[in-house]
Amino acid sequence: DAEEVRFCLAIPYLETNLNEFLGRHKDNPHLIVEHHSTTKKGRKTERLRLGKLDGEPAHRVLLTARHHCCEMMASWAMEGLMEAVLADTPDGHWLCENVEFAIVPFMDKDGVEEGDQGKNRRPHDHNRDYLGESIYPSVAALKQFVPPWSQDKLRLAIDMHCPYIRGGGDGESSNERVFFVGNPSQEMWERQQQFCRVLQEVQTGPLVYDPKNNLPWGQKWNTLKESKSCSRWTATLPGILVGTTIEVPYANVAGTPVTAESARALGRDLARAIRAYLQRHGESQAR
Numbered sequence: 001d002a003e004e005v006r007f008c009l010a011i012p013y014l015e016t017n018l019n020e021f022l023g024r025h026k027d028n029p030h031l032i033v034e035h036h037s038t039t040k041k042g043r044k045t046e047r048l049r050l051g052k053l054d055g056e057p058a059h060r061v062l063l064t065a066r067h068h069c070c071e072m073m074a075s076w077a078m079e080g081l082m083e084a085v086l087a088d089t090p091d092g093h094w095l096c097e098n099v100e101f102a103i104v105p106f107m108d109k110d111g112v113e114e115g116d117q118g119k120n121r122r123p124h125d126h127n128r129d130y131l132g133e134s135i136y137p138s139v140a141a142l143k144q145f146v147p148p149w150s151q152d153k154l155r156l157a158i159d160m161h162c163p164y165i166r167g168g169g170d171g172e173s174s175n176e177r178v179f180f181v182g183n184p185s186q187e188m189w190e191r192q193q194q195f196c197r198v199l200q201e202v203q204t205g206p207l208v209y210d211p212k213n214n215l216p217w218g219q220k221w222n223t224l225k226e227s228k229s230c231s232r233w234t235a236t237l238p239g240i241l242v243g244t245t246i247e248v249p250y251a252n253v254a255g256t257p258v259t260a261e262s263a264r265a266l267g268r269d270l271a272r273a274i275r276a277y278l279q280r281h282g283e284s285q286a287r
Contacts, residue, residue, distance in 0.1 A: 006115070009165060010250040011260055013075035014112060018046065018105055021079055028086050029053070030096045037141035039110045045138045047145070050085045050101040057100040059278050060150055062157040064104045064142070064230055067127035069111025069118035071162035074248045076260045078105060078160055080267025091275050099278065102149060107138045107230075127159075130233035131226055142230075147237065155241045155282050156195070156274060157234035163247040176252050177213040178266065181231065181245040184217040188235050188243065194281065195242050199273035205265030207253040215247075241281070246270075 036047035065074045085095045108126045111118040126136050134140040168175035182189050196211040215222045235243030
């Protein structure tokens with residue numbers, strides 16, 4: 001008696017899923033929901049702030065997802081990261097005492113809700129909208145919000161994506177491996193790799209990350225010369241240590257299935273790595 005049938009290449013993550021997460025944490029004092037922007041079709045784009053919300057934090061972290069609206073497994077990983085920040089655990093306590101997170105879960109809210117693909121949309125997609133005057137309200141709002149919010153305390157900015165559907169071979173930067181996308185600045189690339197080594201060290205989830213799978217700038221498709229993308233834009237902001245993109249595969253990581261729960265576990269690993277990286281390098285490198 002179903003009235004609707006949906007086809008999707010992986011597990012959908014829509015506004016209803018975000019609302020379920022927000023409902024589970026509605027009484028948590030370390031979470032607030034703000035209006036980020038209104039889409040061209042009138043939908044509301046949410047901005048979440050998590051962690052240390054009373055007083056000045058030692059660090060700030062920016063997270064974004066769904067610049068390419070079809071890349072839903074990144075959203076499950078983001079949810080796991082947010083759960084870890086709000087959890088009654090040593091990691092959660094430290095993050096809520098020291099870090100303020102700003103998070104935009106759906107940069108292309110219209111595309112997410114309408115089941116669009118979104119990548120390479122004409123004249124350009126959301127992740128090529130950061131140079132010059134932005135045509136998408138969510139990108140324009142992010143560019144307006146982040147600089148005054150950061151106050152030179154923005155240490156990490158991670159834009160969460162999914163790679164191509166599958167394949168890519170068994171070597172480096174396969175579409176069936178978790179990987180980070182390298183910045184053309186050698187100094188930034190070295191700090192990116194520093195964070196990657198921390199993630200490899202502290203991870204406990206089933207989706208195993210290995211830095212050898214990262215995609216350095218200048219290899220394969222990572223050849224964008226101008227700072228048109230989110231991660232390239234954030235890498236130019238004052239005080240930033242690491243501005244980067246993580247790619248979360250749609251279906252499997254070296255043979256391990258990517259499910260809602262395994263993706264959430266990857267998010268928890270990322271939260272653990274953020275804490276460890278900031279504890280070890282945040283203050284010294286910021287100075």
